[in-house]
Each structure stands twice: as C-alpha cells, then as structure tokens.
Amino acid sequence: MSQSTQPGELLDRVVKIKRCAAVVKGGRRFSFAAMVVVGDGKGRVGWGYGKANEVPPSVNKGQKQASRSMIDVPVVDGTIPHQVWGHFGAAKVLLIPAGAGTGIIAGQAVRSVCEAVGLHDILTKSYGTNNPVTLVKATIDALSKLRTREQVAALRGLDSAELMGATAPAPVKTAAAAE
Numbered sequence: 001m002s003q004s005t006q007p008g009e010l011l012d013r014v015v016k017i018k019r020c021a022a023v024v025k026g027g028r029r030f031s032f033a034a035m036v037v038v039g040d041g042k043g044r045v046g047w048g049y050g051k052a053n054e055v056p057p058s059v060n061k062g063q064k065q066a067s068r069s070m071i072d073v074p075v076v077d078g079t080i081p082h083q084v085w086g087h088f089g090a091a092k093v094l095l096i097p098a099g100a101g102t103g104i105i106a107g108q109a110v111r112s113v114c115e116a117v118g119l120h121d122i123l124t125k126s127y128g129t130n131n132p133v134t135l136v137k138a139t140i141d142a143l144s145k146l147r148t149r150e151q152v153a154a155l156r157g158l159d160s161a162e163l164m165g166a167t168a169p170a171p172v173k174t175a176a177a178a179e
Contacts, residue, residue: 012063013037013112016132017055035133036062038070039116045143046070047113047136071140074148078120081149086142091134095142096123109135117143 016035021028032055039045046069050061074081079097086093093110098121104114106124109132114122126135153159 032058034058034062038066041118043075044070045117073143084142086138088137089134090129091138092127093138094125098123113139
C-alpha cells in the first residue's frame with residue numbers, strides 16, 4: 001500500500017493478494033493475484049486485477065489495469081450527492097451521504113475505494129458476501145451510478161432551479177383542455 005502526496009500522482013491500495021497453486025509433475029507451482037484500487041483523490045477511481053508468478057509484478061499489473069479503467073465520480077463537499085446501491089455477483093453495497101466530520105464508515109474493501117476517490121464523509125453497508133474482490137466491484141458500480149443535481153437537470157432538459165421546484169414549467173395546453 002502506498003500513498004502519494006505530490007499532485008498529479010495516483011493513490012493506490014492493494015485490497016487483496018491471493019496465492020494460487022497449480023499441481024504439476026514436480027510438485028506445486030505457485031502464482032499470485034493482486035486486487036488493486038487506484039484513485040487520484042479528486043473524484044477518479046479504478047480497479048485492476050493482476051496475476052504473476054511473484055507478488056510485485058502482480059501488483060504492478062493490477063495498478064496498470066486500474067489506471068486504464070478509471071471512472072469519474074461526483075464528489076460534493078467530501079461526500080456523495082445521494083444514496084445509491086451497487087451490485088456485483090452476491091455483493092450488494094449501500095452508500096449513504098454523511099455530514100461533515102463523520103468520516104468513512106466502511107469495511108476494508110469499501111474503505112479503500114472511498115479513500116482512493118477522495119471521499120471524506122460517507123456511511124456504507126455491505127450485504128451478501130464479504131469477498132473483497134466482489135465488494136470493490138460493487139462499490140465501483142454504485143459510484144458509477146451517481147449523478148449531481150446539475151447532471152440530472154441537463155438530462156431532463158431543465159435548469160437546476162426548475163429541478164428544485166422553484167419555478168414549474170408552464171403546462172402544455174391541448175385541444176381538449178382548451179374547451
């Protein structure tokens with residue numbers, strides 16, 4: 001696990017390292033798989049899964065794959081804009097926005113994703129499995145579903161004030177309503 005402090009660099013977290021064994025004629029041949037989460041701490045995060053015969057090359061492969069698969073996440077005042085569910089396999093993750101000073105209330109796998117994306121205040125709950133690989137994928141699924149108020153307004157063809165209900169658009173008059 002390493003954290004970078006210089007701007008422009010990525011934060012990377014090794015979530016899980018698995019040792020795999022293949023039985024061959026001379027005995028067992030071991031290899032390693034590493035699950036890595038990479039983020040810039042400013043709203044971008046990705047995950048990667050690298051496999052190699054030794055641990056350092058598998059972590060490097062995971063970091064390279066994670067940096068290629070990064071997504072943008074809207075971060076509003078250190079938390080997420082709204083509550084969201086994420087699913088992957090048997091894992092279900094609930095992310096809930098929290099007030100300032102709450103901190104990251106999460107397990108190890110979900111926490112690593114939240115820290116990499118740059119969230120400071122969030123409540124989480126995971127259901128189903130406790131497999132860190134599927135929990136990371138479910139968390140990234142949840143973060144990819146997040147939208148800001150402005151993004152929703154643009155999708156609906158409104159401005160953000162109309163979305164809040166401040167000014168309702170004028171009703172459309174039809175021939176039946178005019179009579």
